[in-house]
Amino acid sequence: MDNHLAAQDSPGSIPRCTHDYQVSCGNCRLAGICLPLALETEDIDRLDDIVQRGKPLQKNEHIYREGDAFNAIFAVRSGTLKAYKTTDDGREQVTGFYFPGEILALDGISENVHSSSAIALETSAICEIPFDALESLSSSLPSLQRHFLQLMSREITEDQQLITLLSKNSAEERVAALMLSISTRNSRRRLSPTHFRLSMSRLDIGNYLGLTVETVSRVFSRMQKLNVLRVDNKEIEILDTDSLRTMANVGS
Amino acid sequence: MDNHLAAQDSPGSIPRCTHDYQVSCGNCRLAGICLPLALETEDIDRLDDIVQRGKPLQKNEHIYREGDAFNAIFAVRSGTLKAYKTTDDGREQVTGFYFPGEILALDGISENVHSSSAIALETSAICEIPFDALESLSSSLPSLQRHFLQLMSREITEDQQLITLLSKNSAEERVAALMLSISTRNSRRRLSPTHFRLSMSRLDIGNYLGLTVETVSRVFSRMQKLNVLRVDNKEIEILDTDSLRTMANVGS
DNA sequence: CCAATCGCTTGATGCAGGTCAATAGAATAA
DNA sequence: TTATTCTATTGACCTGCATCAAGCGATTGG
Numbered sequence: 001m002d003n004h005l006a007a008q009d010s011p012g013s014i015p016r017c018t019h020d021y022q023v024s025c026g027n028c029r030l031a032g033i034c035l036p037l038a039l040e041t042e043d044i045d046r047l048d049d050i051v052q053r054g055k056p057l058q059k060n061e062h063i064y065r066e067g068d069a070f071n072a073i074f075a076v077r078s079g080t081l082k083a084y085k086t087t088d089d090g091r092e093q094v095t096g097f098y099f100p101g102e103i104l105a106l107d108g109i110s111e112n113v114h115s116s117s118a119i120a121l122e123t124s125a126i127c128e129i130p131f132d133a134l135e136s137l138s139s140s141l142p143s144l145q146r147h148f149l150q151l152m153s154r155e156i157t158e159d160q161q162l163i164t165l166l167s168k169n170s171a172e173e174r175v176a177a178l179m180l181s182i183s184t185r186n187s188r189r190r191l192s193p194t195h196f197r198l199s200m201s202r203l204d205i206g207n208y209l210g211l212t213v214e215t216v217s218r219v220f221s222r223m224q225k226l227n228v229l230r231v232d233n234k235e236i237e238i239l240d241t242d243s244l245r246t247m248a249n250v251g252s
Numbered sequence: 253m254d255n256h257l258a259a260q261d262s263p264g265s266i267p268r269c270t271h272d273y274q275v276s277c278g279n280c281r282l283a284g285i286c287l288p289l290a291l292e293t294e295d296i297d298r299l300d301d302i303v304q305r306g307k308p309l310q311k312n313e314h315i316y317r318e319g320d321a322f323n324a325i326f327a328v329r330s331g332t333l334k335a336y337k338t339t340d341d342g343r344e345q346v347t348g349f350y351f352p353g354e355i356l357a358l359d360g361i362s363e364n365v366h367s368s369s370a371i372a373l374e375t376s377a378i379c380e381i382p383f384d385a386l387e388s389l390s391s392s393l394p395s396l397q398r399h400f401l402q403l404m405s406r407e408i409t410e411d412q413q414l415i416t417l418l419s420k421n422s423a424e425e426r427v428a429a430l431m432l433s434i435s436t437r438n439s440r441r442r443l444s445p446t447h448f449r450l451s452m453s454r455l456d457i458g459n460y461l462g463l464t465v466e467t468v469s470r471v472f473s474r475m476q477k478l479n480v481l482r483v484d485n486k487e488i489e490i491l492d493t494d495s496l497r498t499m500a501n502v503g504s
Numbered sequence: 505c506c507a508a509t510c511g512c513t514t515g516a517t518g519c520a521g522g523t524c525a526a527t528a529g530a531a532t533a534a
Numbered sequence: 535t536t537a538t539t540c541t542a543t544t545g546a547c548c549t550g551c552a553t554c555a556a557g558c559g560a561t562t563g564g
Contacts, residue, residue, distance in 0.1 A: 093416040109405035139391050152404045153361035159411035164345040166418040167462030210419030217513055467521060469543055
């Protein structure tokens with residue numbers, strides 16, 4: 001069992017240096033979409049005190065696994081993470097992809113145990129936020145408390161959108177919706193909304209959307225033929241956002 | 253637009269009387285599974301002060317609709333509620349059924365607007381808990397804060413279970429899982445886990461599970477033939493819980 | 505460098521569950 | 535009570551996606 005990036009910057013280990021992963025919440029360019037969003041400068045410092053940053057995770061490293069004790073939530077600083085659950089018969093269900101600025105492990109609070117696993121899809125940096133400390137800080141910072149509840153509520157809303165997608169939409173609509181979701185999330189981070197590299201495999205996409213690899217692949221091919229998408233392996237270019245939106249047939 | 257049971261017990265309206273719906277949180281027999289769960293006696297009184305109880309909702313009355321301003325969450329005291337979203341093309345997606353002791357409207361916190369609608373499936377009584385007041389109270393009662401976060405987290409976990417169900421399980425497995433879920437929730441309220449009346453229609457069940465009415469009906473018939481369930485319209489009797497669990501093929 | 509493995513694509517076929525249709529039973533209104 | 539409407543059941547048929555299978559490009563290790 002690896003130690004989840006605890007105490008990586010203790011004296012004697014890797015020397016502190018100018019690496020990007022040593023930023024504070026105050027300097028972090030994700031502050032505007034992450035936890036600090038709701039806070040004043042001095043309050044950000046108080047948050048910053050409890051946030052722990054470690055050395056980046058390698059591809060396929062876990063942050064936590066289903067069943068692990070829950071002690072902290074995690075914010076993505078760079079890279080992409082995948083959350084998934086394992087069903088009793090051993091199959092995997094991907095429950096979400098997490099990009100920089102997004103928060104993982106909110107499902108662990110209810111039972112004090114992680115109810116899903118989280119794994120890096122590529123080299124990724126994360127911030128660990130001990131839950132006890134966050135809870136106490138929340139009590140004295142109403143805007144943080146509020147913002148945190150909003151984050152949890154948003155997770156619920158997003159899960160419900162996925163539920164709708166899975167129960168009502170065709171393969172094409174599901175894939176289109178995911179591409180639009182990634183596009184939107186890229187915009188928030190001031191990255192290109194039309195040109196990006198998928199960090200997840202076709203298998204992950206299919207698993208997340210309740211489809212097989214083959215179906216995902218066929219949908220991509222079809223969309224390429226229709227000049228809606230250009231697909232070159234993991235490289236995606238959205239050629240016609242409007243058509244894609246029409247295909248997705250879901251709100252916003 | 254109806255008023256969501258506000259101020260129903262103001263002087264001059266229906267006289268206060270001995271109706272069951274005038275209980276306090278302290279006396280409520282659902283206290284053990286509802287919000288008061290985490291609290292000491294004197295703290296329950298403080299919670300009780302902010303909880304508003306009104307006259308029961310009739311069947312098909314809404315508590316709130318998608319897009320309404322979010323001001324409060326709601327606890328079910330009796331009856332059954334259904335939460336649903338309307339997709340842009342006008343179709344409905346049922347996102348959950350709510351039984352006594354369960355909390356609705358947690359998805360409204362993120363945007364300060366209800367992101368789903370809630371409607372009574374039968375005559376139901378509910379408690380309205382103004383969110384601002386709950387937030388302030390939470391700040392001074394850590395155990396309440398904790399418990400509330402746990403409730404939200406549980407909603408996330410449950411949504412993720414539904415996601416898995418929808419994307420991985422067959423029609424039979426889905427229906428079996430729902431019957432077991434209702435059975436379990438009945439146990440918590442000390443009602444029969446094997447004999448109950450469905451308050452929702454086949455359409456609602458199908459919608460929730462991503463199936464058509466016809467499929468739901470066929471699955472019920474099949475299960476009846478296999479002596480797993482006895483189905484008489486809305487009246488359900490579980491004859492063989494073990495087989496039902498095997499059919500459901502989902503954890504716990 | 506080549507070999508081996510893994511991930512992706514494409515085609516052929518089958519089936520679970522959707523769709524359409526008809527009927528029957530329950531609930532509600534007159 | 536009967537008429538009307540709503541809900542549930544059952545059957546026949548069809549289709550979108552899964553499954554099975556084969557081949558190919560990309561990545562990794564020796």
